[in-house]
Amino acid sequence: MSSRIIIKSLPRDITRDKLVSHVQKICPGVEVTDCNLKYTRDGVFRKFAFVGFNSSQDATTTCRKLNGTFITTTKIQTDMAADVGDGSIKAWSKYSARAKMKELAEGGKKKNNDAEADGETEMTKPQDVEEKEExxxxxxxxxxxxxxxxxxxxxxxxxxxxxxxxxxxxxxxxxxxxxxxxxxxxxxxxxxxxxxxxxxxxxxxxxxxxxxxxxxxxxxxxxASAPPVWEVKAKESEAQVESIGESGRLFVRNLWFGMTEEELEKVFGKFGPLAEVVLPVDPLTKKVKGFAHVVFVFPEHALKAYTELDYTSLHGRLMHILPGRENSSEDVSNEQSSYKKKKDLQQKANSSNSHNWNALFLGANAVADAMAKKYNTDKSRILDSDAKGSVGVRMALGETQIVAETRDFLLSHGVALDSFGQAAGERSKTVILVKNLPTGVTSDELREIFSRHGSVARVVMPPTGITAVVEYLEPSEARQGFLKLNFSKFRSIPLYLEWAPMGVFSTPAPSPVTKVEKKEEKEEDMDAKEGDEDDKDDNNNDGDDGGNDDGQMKTEQDESTEPEPEEGSTIFVKNLNFATTDEQLRQHFCDVGTVQSATVAKKKDPKKPGELLSMGYGFVQFMKKAEAMEALKMLQNSDLEGHKLELKLSTRPASQVRGRQKQVATKQTSSKILVRNIPFEANKKEIEELFKVFGELKFVRLPKKLRGTGPHRGFAFVDFLTKEDAKRAFNALCHSTHLYGRRLVLEWAEAEESLDELRRKTAQHFSDDGPKKKVSKSSIMKDLE
Incomplete structure (x- = not known):
């Protein structure tokens, strides 16, 4: 239903402000988003206007209450406005050429009738009428x-x-x-x-x-009378359709100034997946500028949105959609640029992809600088290869200490570091993670750099200054700052930026304050010096967040006590359409029972870094095993997106089925740690040197290839004398410790775990259902029944 009304029979001296004032007087509390008085090309007021509202309900209510009311001595009429191009409505205007010709003809007839009544009919000759017509x-x-x-x-x-x-x-x-x-x-x-x-x-x-x-x-x-707007649009649409079909970009204008990116994504997201939505905001007023750029993943979806949404009402205003222009990068097309410059520009172009970088990443150079500053020594002494101990171990331990201090600082300032464990989770549009900062950088300096591209709500930076979290007030300004500053040189080293995951801050951002509000606030402070103490008390009361913390703790406790799915309640689904999403897979199985999770297996796209491709199979986990068995009987060979599904019961552990969810540390069962991703240049002595800092070791075993010859296999077993020492080492090294540039991955190993057991687990990880075994026909039929 339309959110616009038409008001007719308006007085000639009406103005926009008077009309809006009359509407708000009759319907107080209703927000008017648009008021358009109609004039001819010669500036003659046509005595009607279109008025837009925030919702169709407001428009309907106002139309009913406003009809028949008076503006001064003129009684107005109201009706719901029709969409542009509605065939049921005939456009007519007494100011058009056809209407004027009809008026002239009717005037001539009336003159003849009057003349006949007065006996003057003979004076009017037929040729006179023809001459007038000519x-x-x-x-x-x-x-x-x-x-x-x-x-x-x-x-x-x-x-x-x-x-x-x-x-x-x-x-x-x-x-x-x-x-x-x-x-x-x-x-x-x-x-x-x-x-x-x-x-x-x-x-x-x-x-x-x-x-x-x-x-x-x-x-x-x-x-010739001007054709209707939709006919002109039909003539021009061929070139526009061709442009949209190539780029998939739309330029949307005449938007309501209270529009948000979320609302725009909801409106255009019905037609297909969106690659980007940009809603520019005025830097002074912090209000949208009334236009937006929308980019679809597939151009055919952009064409469909253009066809159905152009000249339709949204929040009482008619959206006008035009083909969007692709951002041109003159630097990329420069053939004389060096290879390094071209590579940097390519990295900038792909920087908006959601790479899953390490949240606490520290460059080796930054670690060496921070260690030298902390211990008041020269950087050369830290990197001296002739000094006692391994340089790689020395750097790894220094990084571990800096990471621990950084974690404690971020957690104390409301940063939820656990949110970074979600590998493919939804990313924030206003919070940016800044990494690889040089030592000695202050938060004020960082705020100044990022404030050049918009209003910064807060900057959280640990004392080491190597990592920081920056939050903008507006998504469009955050996107601008991200594109301009990512990979840009800052104090001779490049900045590494990443969009932080959703929920990275446990507390809301400070409310935005405009320049006008700052001026008024300053004047109020000067006029109210005597009430400073009362103001301080009020501020202290307003800042009490104790209740929020309790509510958050209760929520975390409730989440931790959620019922776990039963064993054997997971189904392995094969022959999936590569376009099938997790939600479509869930909807296909949700009628059978309660679906705990539905995941389509994905892999990295080698052609598009940061994007994932479907592997043609997935997993559906129910809460109960009986529901999974029922799904096997009912949905075997069922059709989903044109593909016949092949189902069978999966024996993979639940932790592997749930896909890319929040990463949780495995439970400690012994004092033995399995260390993966060890660089091949590292040796057993260096592993011992790294771990013995946290306690006394029983042994360190580094399996080798080819019966003891050649390099090791890239993993090791480290066993401590006590579980407490092992836990201390695990908690310190599991977050972000690099040895010779490779991040160490730690897992708790079972006490009886051997090399054969590790081989079996690895083989099971890469197979669908683990080791194959012969199953009798009778047992299969029994399971299906």
Whole structure:
């Protein structure tokens, strides 16, 4: 339903402000989003207007209450506005050429009737009527185009120029501001008058030379009634459709100034997946500018959105959609740029992808600088290979200490570090994670850099200054800052930026304060010095968040006590359509029972870094095993997105089935740690040196290839004397410890775990259902029943 109404029979002296005031007087509390009074091209008010509202309910209520009310002494009429191009509504205007011709004809009939009643019928001859019809504008074709005007001019000026020749009609085109455009079209009744008028060529008006040119086609072209908006759009749509079909980009204008990106995503997301939605915001008022850029993943979805949404009402305003332009990068096309520069530009172009970087990543150079500053020594001594101990171990331990201090600081300032464990979770649009900062950077310096691209709500940076979290107030400003600063050089090293996951801050951002509010606040402080103590008390009361913390703890406790799915309640689904999503897979199985999770297996796209591709199979986990068995019977060989599904019961552990969810540390069962991703240049002595800092070791075993010859296999077993020492080492090294540039991955190993057991687990990890075993036909039929 439309959110716009039409108000007719308005008084001639009505203005936009008066009309809005009358609407809000009759319907208080209703927000008017648009008010458009209609005029002719000559500036004559047509006595009606369109008024838009925030919702269709407000429009319906206002239309009912406003109908029949009075503005001064004029009774107005209201009705719901129809969409542009509605075939059930016939556009008509008494100011159109056809209406004027009809009015002239009716006027002639009335004159004849009056003359007949007075006995004067004979005076009106048929040929007189024909001459009048021939003398109508647009029928002679004798037209002169005048140009060269300067300053103000009118029809009277043109008549004075051609005296004693009498023009049949004078038309002066005007712009949107109702000002003359420097030209005029003059029509004459006969060819003789036209030739005489051309003799005035290059004469002067107000000291300016006027040029005349015959324009016989102008009358027919200009006299034709203007086609409706939707017919003009249909003629121009071919080029627009072609442009949208190639780029998938839309430029949307005439939006309500209270629009948000979330609402825009909801409106356009119905037609297909969106790649980007940009809603620019004014840096001073913090309100949207009234237009947006929408980019679809698939251009055909953009065409569908353009066809169905163009000139439709949204929040009481008619959206106008045009083809969007792709951002041009002149630097990328420069053939003379070096390979390194081209690579940096390519990284910037792909920087908006949701890479799953390490949240606490520290570059080796930054670690060395931080260690030198912390221990008041030279950087060269830390990197000295002749010093006692391994340089790699020394750097790894330094990084571990810095990471521990950084974690404690971020947690104490409301940063939820656990949210970074979600590998493919939804990313924030306002919070940016800044990494690889040089030592000595202050939060004020970082705020100044990011504030150049928008209003920064807060900057959280640990004392080491190597990692920081920056939050913007507006998504569009955050996107601008991200694109401009990512991979940019800062103190001779590049900045690494990443969009933080949703929920990275446990506390809301400070409310935005505009320059006007700051000025008013300053004046209030100067006028109210005596009430400082009361204000401090109020501020202290407002800042009490104790209740929120309790509520958050209760929520976490409730989440931790959620019922776990039963064993054997997971189904392995094969032959999936590569376009099938997790939600579509869930909906296909939700009628059978309660679906705990539905995950389509994905892999990284080698052609598009940061994006994932479906592998054609997935897993569906129910809460109960009986529901999974029921799904096997009911949905075996069922159709989903044109593919016949192949189902069977999965024996994989639940932790592997749930896909890319929050990463949780495995439970400690012994004092033995399995260390993966060990660099091949590292040796057993260095592993011992790294772990013995946290307690006494039983042994360190580094399995090798080819019966003890050649390099090790990239993992090791580290066993401590006590579980407490093992836990201390695990908690310190599991977050972000790199050895020779490779991040160590730690897991708790079972006490009896051997190399054969590890091989079995690895084989099971890469197989669908683990080791194959023979199953009798009778047992299969029993399970299906």
């Amino acid at each position: 003398a109508k504008p647009g029928r002679t074709g004798f037209v002169i185009k005048m140009k060269g005007f300067s300053g103000f001019y009118s029809e009277k000026t043109v008549k004075e120029f051609f005296k004693p020749i009498k023009p049949l009609k004078i038309r002066i085109p005007r712009n949107a501001q109702k000002k003359p455009m420097g030209v005029a079209f003059v029509e004459f009744s006969t060819e003789k008058d036209l030739e005489q008028a051309m003799g005035r060529n290059k004469n002067f008006i107000n000291g300016k030379k006027i040029f005349l040119k015959k324009s016989a086609e102008e009358v027919v072209e200009k006299k």
